[in-house]
Amino acid sequence: MLKLDQDLFALYEEARDVDFLLYGGDEMATDPTASAALEYARQNRDVFLDRLFELLRFPSISTQVENAVDVEKAADWLVNYLKEIGFSEAQKYSTAGHPLVYAEWLEAGPSFPTLLVYGHYDVQPVDPLDLWHKPPFEPSVDGDVLYGRGASDDKGQMMALLAALEAYLRTSGCLPLNVKVLLEGEEEILSPNMGPFLAEHNRQLACNAVLICDDSILDPQTPVITYGLRGNCYMEVRVSGPSRDLHSGSFGGAVDNPFNVLVRMLAALQDGKTHKVLIPGFYDRVREIDEAERALLAAYPASEEQTLRLTGAPALAGEQGYRLIEWTSVRPTLDIHGIPGGFTGEGKKTVIPAWAAAKVSMRLVPDQDPDEIQVLFENAMRSIAPPTVKLEFKCLGKARPAVIDYRCPAAQAVAEAYRRGFGVQPVYTRTGGSIAVVAEMMQYLGAPVIMAGLGLPDDQIHAPNERFYLPNFYRGIETFIHYYNILSTTTLS
Amino acid sequence: MLKLDQDLFALYEEARDVDFLLYGGDEMATDPTASAALEYARQNRDVFLDRLFELLRFPSISTQVENAVDVEKAADWLVNYLKEIGFSEAQKYSTAGHPLVYAEWLEAGPSFPTLLVYGHYDVQPVDPLDLWHKPPFEPSVDGDVLYGRGASDDKGQMMALLAALEAYLRTSGCLPLNVKVLLEGEEEILSPNMGPFLAEHNRQLACNAVLICDDSILDPQTPVITYGLRGNCYMEVRVSGPSRDLHSGSFGGAVDNPFNVLVRMLAALQDGKTHKVLIPGFYDRVREIDEAERALLAAYPASEEQTLRLTGAPALAGEQGYRLIEWTSVRPTLDIHGIPGGFTGEGKKTVIPAWAAAKVSMRLVPDQDPDEIQVLFENAMRSIAPPTVKLEFKCLGKARPAVIDYRCPAAQAVAEAYRRGFGVQPVYTRTGGSIAVVAEMMQYLGAPVIMAGLGLPDDQIHAPNERFYLPNFYRGIETFIHYYNILSTTTLS
Numbered sequence: 001m002l003k004l005d006q007d008l009f010a011l012y013e014e015a016r017d018v019d020f021l022l023y024g025g026d027e028m029a030t031d032p033t034a035s036a037a038l039e040y041a042r043q044n045r046d047v048f049l050d051r052l053f054e055l056l057r058f059p060s061i062s063t064q065v066e067n068a069v070d071v072e073k074a075a076d077w078l079v080n081y082l083k084e085i086g087f088s089e090a091q092k093y094s095t096a097g098h099p100l101v102y103a104e105w106l107e108a109g110p111s112f113p114t115l116l117v118y119g120h121y122d123v124q125p126v127d128p129l130d131l132w133h134k135p136p137f138e139p140s141v142d143g144d145v146l147y148g149r150g151a152s153d154d155k156g157q158m159m160a161l162l163a164a165l166e167a168y169l170r171t172s173g174c175l176p177l178n179v180k181v182l183l184e185g186e187e188e189i190l191s192p193n194m195g196p197f198l199a200e201h202n203r204q205l206a207c208n209a210v211l212i213c214d215d216s217i218l219d220p221q222t223p224v225i226t227y228g229l230r231g232n233c234y235m236e237v238r239v240s241g242p243s244r245d246l247h248s249g250s251f252g253g254a255v256d257n258p259f260n261v262l263v264r265m266l267a268a269l270q271d272g273k274t275h276k277v278l279i280p281g282f283y284d285r286v287r288e289i290d291e292a293e294r295a296l297l298a299a300y301p302a303s304e305e306q307t308l309r310l311t312g313a314p315a316l317a318g319e320q321g322y323r324l325i326e327w328t329s330v331r332p333t334l335d336i337h338g339i340p341g342g343f344t345g346e347g348k349k350t351v352i353p354a355w356a357a358a359k360v361s362m363r364l365v366p367d368q369d370p371d372e373i374q375v376l377f378e379n380a381m382r383s384i385a386p387p388t389v390k391l392e393f394k395c396l397g398k399a400r401p402a403v404i405d406y407r408c409p410a411a412q413a414v415a416e417a418y419r420r421g422f423g424v425q426p427v428y429t430r431t432g433g434s435i436a437v438v439a440e441m442m443q444y445l446g447a448p449v450i451m452a453g454l455g456l457p458d459d460q461i462h463a464p465n466e467r468f469y470l471p472n473f474y475r476g477i478e479t480f481i482h483y484y485n486i487l488s489t490t491t492l493s
Numbered sequence: 494m495l496k497l498d499q500d501l502f503a504l505y506e507e508a509r510d511v512d513f514l515l516y517g518g519d520e521m522a523t524d525p526t527a528s529a530a531l532e533y534a535r536q537n538r539d540v541f542l543d544r545l546f547e548l549l550r551f552p553s554i555s556t557q558v559e560n561a562v563d564v565e566k567a568a569d570w571l572v573n574y575l576k577e578i579g580f581s582e583a584q585k586y587s588t589a590g591h592p593l594v595y596a597e598w599l600e601a602g603p604s605f606p607t608l609l610v611y612g613h614y615d616v617q618p619v620d621p622l623d624l625w626h627k628p629p630f631e632p633s634v635d636g637d638v639l640y641g642r643g644a645s646d647d648k649g650q651m652m653a654l655l656a657a658l659e660a661y662l663r664t665s666g667c668l669p670l671n672v673k674v675l676l677e678g679e680e681e682i683l684s685p686n687m688g689p690f691l692a693e694h695n696r697q698l699a700c701n702a703v704l705i706c707d708d709s710i711l712d713p714q715t716p717v718i719t720y721g722l723r724g725n726c727y728m729e730v731r732v733s734g735p736s737r738d739l740h741s742g743s744f745g746g747a748v749d750n751p752f753n754v755l756v757r758m759l760a761a762l763q764d765g766k767t768h769k770v771l772i773p774g775f776y777d778r779v780r781e782i783d784e785a786e787r788a789l790l791a792a793y794p795a796s797e798e799q800t801l802r803l804t805g806a807p808a809l810a811g812e813q814g815y816r817l818i819e820w821t822s823v824r825p826t827l828d829i830h831g832i833p834g835g836f837t838g839e840g841k842k843t844v845i846p847a848w849a850a851a852k853v854s855m856r857l858v859p860d861q862d863p864d865e866i867q868v869l870f871e872n873a874m875r876s877i878a879p880p881t882v883k884l885e886f887k888c889l890g891k892a893r894p895a896v897i898d899y900r901c902p903a904a905q906a907v908a909e910a911y912r913r914g915f916g917v918q919p920v921y922t923r924t925g926g927s928i929a930v931v932a933e934m935m936q937y938l939g940a941p942v943i944m945a946g947l948g949l950p951d952d953q954i955h956a957p958n959e960r961f962y963l964p965n966f967y968r969g970i971e972t973f974i975h976y977y978n979i980l981s982t983t984t985l986s
Contacts (some may be wrong), residue, residue, distance in 0.1 A: 312736025
């Protein structure tokens with residue numbers, strides 16, 4: 001695996017030899033405000049990095065109740081930071097879960113557009129902890145790479161958005177457009193409280209466009225505009241058999257083992273050959289892409305070889321009739337994430353457990369509806385459950401799939417900002433992950449939601465040794481300085 | 494579940510109203526030595542119980558390395574106890590794992606038979622700990638029931654064997670026959686070092702019969718002579734996919750999830766309708782029982798209704814073409830005990846894990862060979878594994894199945910001892926559990942191995958709140974006093 005990473009980083013090193021840091025040349029000279037911000041960003045990279053270190057030290061794992069206080073502390077830190085750089089009214093908003101951080105700077109006035117920037121300061125759990133080379137919440141830099149939980153997803157990317165604001169405010173004392181900042185502490189648990197917050201504050205949050213930075217680009221030479229993402233329906237099913245754990249010697253052969261039943265049921269949901277999900281009705285609402293979109297996606301330079309190297313998988317396997325880029329973007333999936341119950345420690349225990357459970361998530365694509373998928377999943381499981389067990393279901397989270405119009409002006413402005421910040425044109429794709437908030441922002445704010453990313457495909461997000469390629473951090477800050485500048489003179493609906 | 498137990502205990506209460514404590518009447522009066530031992534046993538029940546408490550307090554979990562020191566302490570305690578009651582040369586024998594305790598009293602001389610008594614002082618793990626009403630290693634008594642890990646399996650039953658010896662030694666200063674005592678600390682991990690020990694010490698251990706007390710009887714009115722037990726082949730299979738954990742959003746649909754693969758493979762090993770194991774060749778060596786044995790087993794008073802009440806299972810399910818008593822005795826099984834890997838904590842994590850594993854054990858019957866079954870299991874798994882994963886196998890333990898001749902004199906003497914100790918005739922059965930040592934003792938010592946039990950089917954061995962029905966403890970001590978007495982005048986081969 002080290003070999004693979006070294007290969008990839010060799011590619012990145014080559015990429016660095018090219019001078020990416022072409023800041024647009026002539027056209028930028030005509031805008032002294034942006035030029036000053038860019039100059040500030042280049043002079044203060046160490047300051048930005050130190051500040052990111054501070055934020056990374058909070059173990060703000062939103063799914064673990066014991067870390068609630070750390071999530072809160074990270075929110076407080078962000079409020080203070082925003083106040084310091086000029087968002088004097090920055091504040092926390094309580095929710096039923098972790099707080100939101102909100103701030104606004106509206107002094108550009110009504111003749112300028114209003115942009116809402118969004119990021120999240122919560123992170124994924126860190127297990128298996130023993131695979132981390134360094135403690136996940138003690139960030140460290142090795143060469144051009146920053147290590148730590150949240151380095152890429154999303155603290156590093158979020159701080160690039162904010163550092164670009166800082167660069168304007170610290171140099172000219174103002175921003176080129178009106179900006180609202182909304183930072184969430186529950187993205188990794190599928191934003192359960194964002195919908196209600198957006199519904200309640202939709203007038204306060206009104207804007208012409210939303211910019212989210214929480215995605216990966218293909219490599220440092222190939223920024224990506226993501227115009228769609230998959231939704232999610234995350235279920236836990238519990239199969240209960242005997243009322244207590246039994247000895248498999250005494251009762252094995254007479255009492256159906258909940259694990260035996262569960263694996264039979266989970267196997268029945270998948271076709272191991274076609275890699276299709278066998279839940280009846282699962283594909284009914286899946287929107288097939290048209291030829292134009294198929295061609296657009298085909299231009300995305302993803303190769304099976306590269307994916308094999310990135311993942312270390314012995315072979316790839318995807319849905320029959322589709323190709324790699326489609327497998328991870330426009331096709332739905334079913335993945336098992338864990339099978340709790342019984343004995344999983346060292347050694348052996350001969351137990352027929354009272355219950356076994358499975359954590360199963362399904363990635364969804366337009367126009368699948370997570371509520372409907374939950375019902376289909378439960379019905380499918382119930383229809384194949386033998387009379388030897390009882391089933392219980394729990395929905396652990398849902399997110400709607402979303403597609404945005406990549407031809408809208410706010411999105412095209414990102415393309416130009418990437419061109420200036422990274423020196424190359426971006427490619428277009430739809431991503432496989434789920435950001436619940438995107439569909440909700442579209443629904444409640446009525447504004448196009450633009451997803452820009454600075455991560456790399458091997459940032460190991462959600463895994464041990466998460467990392468962030470620092471040149472992307474610095475180029476990202478400059479890209480967003482360009483974006484704020486370009487958007488200020490763009491006509492938005 | 495409490496309801497079920499109360500029902501069962503109501504049955505036991507009824508049973509207690511009958512006067513079981515008929516100690517054979519006239520025939521015993523002719524043997525003052527045995528009568529004195531019985532009288533001692535009745536007077537010293539509290540002493541025996543206190544001593545059992547001491548032993549139960551050692552958390553001698555043999556499968557957990559962190560408890561090795563506790564296993565050792567339990568062995569030391571037993572050595573001291575045996576010395577105290579008259580086995581002056583009692584000592585520990587080191588093995589590659591946990592020690593054996595050995596003692597002998599041969600003063601009856603060559604004209605009397607030699608009996609080897611066997612028990613084990615190691616116990617199963619205690620998880621899930623939160624389901625124990627009291628700490629597993631702080632034994633407690635509630636009415637007639639003793640609670641604690643090892644109370645039934647096997648510390649309580651083992652101490653009944655030893656207390657019967659104590660009763661003779663403390664009264665007449667001698668035993669009615671020659672006795673060798675062999676106590677093991679690795680039974681719960683399938684006795685990996687017993688075979689080598691028996692091979693090396695087979696002359697020292699030479700005997701005319703072996704008595705093991707590590708089994709359950711049907712209820713307090715129905716003692717059982719167990720003349721066969723199942724073997725075991727306990728495997729762990731690890732399915733590895735990507736070289737590291739992946740985000741199911743980014744890679745879901747393109748990288749085969751090791752859990753998805755594993756459940757498909759495990760499901761392919763079982764027929765959910767016939768409940769047959771689908772590993773090719775699995776049944777090839779299974780010895781079908783003859784009509785006489787089928788009738789003998791059919792006389793065993795096991796009912797589906799009783800098993801449903803005992804286990805709390807919504808329904809039973811066993812191999813097509815066989816009946817309940819056969820499912821758990823003369824037919825082999827496949828049980829999954831745990832599926833480690835991925836994320837099993839609270840909440841959700843959207844991970845495609847680098848690997849997933851399964852702990853699978855197969856109960857075996859004569860003449861299945863655990864070594865051959867391991868090969869068949871591995872071959873079956875390999876033959877259905879897709880190219881997206883790699884497999885690794887680990888054998889966690891093996892035990893040969895065994896059958897003994899229930900018509901032999903040493904076994905018939907147990908029937909008479911039960912009749913005197915419990916007041917009723919025993920029934921005959923073959924048990925579903927595995928005691929590796931039985932087959933090995935037959936092989937190395939050439940003596941019949943008699944399995945007598947004092948446990949009850951709902952003792953919750955291997956599970957939370959393990960318990961031991963104390964009247965069985967006291968009746969058991971007296972039963973073994975009778976047994977030693979009867980055997981002393983029985984002609985053994």
